[in-house]
Amino acid sequence: MQRTPPKTGLSQGQSVSEPDIPTATAGKADVVNITTRNKRQRLADSPNKEECTEQTGPFSAFKLELMDMLTTWKSEQEKLLRSWKDEQAVILSNLVRDVTELKRKCLSIEKSNAEIDNSMSFINEKFESLNSKVSLLEKERIEHQDHINHLKKQVQDLNFLSRQATIEVRNIPMNEKETPTDLISAVSSIGKTVNMEVGQSAFRDVYRIPGKAGLCRPIVAEFSCVNKRNEFLAKVRKFNKERSVNDKLNTQLIGIAGEKKPVYIDEHMPPATKKLLYDVRQFAKARSYSSWYSNGRILLKKDPTDKPVEIKSEKCLSMLAIPVPVPAPERVKP
The missing domain is CATH 3.30.70.1820 (L1 transposable element, RRM domain)
Known part of the structure; x- marks a missing residue:
């Protein structure tokens, strides 16, 4: 059988409890399993301020000392921070000044390099021009030297004919x-x-x-x-x-x-021919050659069976003085 529960005025999910349990249980001897706990009163709300002050005095002194120490440390840190900031500002200012000076010097160096490049280009152009002129003069010198030698030969021939x-x-x-x-x-x-x-x-x-x-x-x-x-x-x-x-x-x-x-x-003989003949005779004496002068020609030979060589200038003697390299004999393979 079902019975209807009594109406309590509570909605579903709610329960009835006493908000002040110690007061509600006062005078009831059968409530023995309930333990009570006194709430610690705040210092400001405590009715016994003098008693609380006596008990919390050392802690308050330590707290004040700690606060002073933290305040001192904070001020020192702020002082150090300000000093560090000042140093950094000085360093930054010096760095900016040095960078500015470095930029100015870099610009000066770039300008100098540009001037040097222009000078080198000008020098290269002049060098190429002078090199061309020197090559041309060298070519002309060789041609003139050949012409002079030809004229000398003609003069020698005329002297000989005369x-x-x-x-x-x-x-x-x-x-x-x-x-x-x-x-x-x-x-x-x-x-x-x-x-x-x-x-x-x-x-x-x-x-x-x-x-x-x-x-x-x-x-x-x-x-x-x-x-x-x-x-x-x-x-x-x-x-x-x-x-x-x-x-x-x-x-x-x-x-x-x-x-x-x-x-x-x-x-x-003309003086130049005399000198050349003297040099040829000294050359022949030192190297066991035979030398003689005949009809305006200076002749020289090593062996009686050799063909005489006509010496026309000191250059011919220089060429004869250079030893001719003898080729090494070929190695016979076994």
């Missing part, structure tokens, strides 16, 4: 009042000694080479024709070749009084 019929007699003593007739007589005496009759009509001109006073200057005798000159030289060379050193052509044999001196007769 001296084709002349001889040079060295070591004939000089007289104080010497005349061309005396010189012709001396050359004619040489002709008689070598078995060749040479009269005054055989000569076009006879004279001594100009030079310092007191020196025995050579005699230049120009024959009337080249064949006569060549015949005279051939006779002299044959005469000297058939005799010993002491009996070769000398001043006593040609009837000149005084000390006996050897007499040397050769073709009349």
